Amino acid sequence: MSKITIAIDGFSSTGKSTVAKQLAKYLGYVYVDTGAMYRAVTFYAMKQGLIEEGDFNVEALIYQLPGIEISFKFNEPLGFAEVYLNGKNVERDIRTLEVSGFVSKVAAVSHVRQKLVEQQQKMGKDKGVVMDGRDIGTVVFPNAELKLFMTASAEKRATRRYQELVNRGDKVIYEDVLQNVQERDYLDSNREDSPLVKAKDAIEIDNSNMTLDEQFDKILNLVKITLEGLE
Template sequence: MPFQGANSLTPFWINTLSIPVITIDGPSGAGKGTLGLWLAKALKFHLLESGALYRLSALAAQLLGVDDSDEQQVADISKQLDVSFIPKGDGVAVMLNGQDVSAALRQEDIGMAASRVAAFPSVRSALVECQRNFVKAPGLVADGRDMGSTIFPQAEAKIFLTARAETRADRRMKQLEDAGLAADYDKILADIKARDENDSNRSVSPLVAAPDALVIDSSDLSLDEVYDKALEYIRLKIQLS
């Protein structure tokens, strides 16, 4: 099936019939990032971690000396982001203009700026175009919250990866404890439930499983089991070389 930008917010054209797109959507803590990384490495596909793009827009604006309250300038920057996500060991190096900015993206001020720019409709529209520009041979694995439902509605393979809120809170607790950081389970669980509620009920691109997506609940599955289920499904949907 040719990949087309149905219902696109911005013009989207791609001059090929052969570039497969795999989308992975779902709530925070379900394992989307790990699954996306494993699939991209195994299939040798390009990778898009859409959740980083608002932070990247904020960082790019900061580096250019642009006030992040200037919607039009930030939108112009977002439209022209030179970004790539490079699998590196067990993680991903986020590259901006050829420089690894993975550490800079984790800074608190960048997170706060990302929240501000995410509120701008023109920035959101610009990033739709930015994300669709990631579709390049031999293929793309895109993870996020609206990849299959909004950004790539005609993707050949769509996965919605979820898990119980309690399971995701347990995973987050372990991450923090392994990093030697203090963690409050009740607060983590409350934050996860609040974010789920907000994501599922927002007016623009709510967190929903696309009708044609494979839903995988990772609550009681190992990462290997999730990966095997996903790869089996992808092989049914996409002819892999």
């Protein structure tokens, strides 16, 4: 059976990673969480004191980019690949609200995007990959056989993100999470380099009122239709 590239773009906290993991596992494809890659660079910048509220030393981050190595290692008990930064597991560290507050600014740096896009294209050169992010269908894989664009209301997304953070023990305020979601939407959509836009040939999935099962079934059906069209 032919293998395809599945590009999933969309706003923050729309469940891109969740459905991408489900699809990759079901299809036996490689899953790549590009958002985690940008989060890892952001976490690095924070630990090095290169970014904080009101101050971002972009030049220093660009200078240090060659020394940043990001990799994924599959965790069998968890059932998905975790993110490693320079050999250290940072899967939990990069999922904080603090990292979320800076990641869009880091992702807007052209040198960062160039470095990570090159890595992402190498990961998907043999197809059989499910990749999610902000510019997968427009920049990383403009010729992907199936492109999806995930969306939902900001309030729905903030509620999901808030519950996720609370469930893992983080102390957060819903209003702060909502503000973060709205700010990331603006920054992601208005940056100069590779802004978040829906590819012309992408299929929009509004999951505001969908269960995870409904979402998966709908998208899996689109995958099957795409594969049948190649036979």
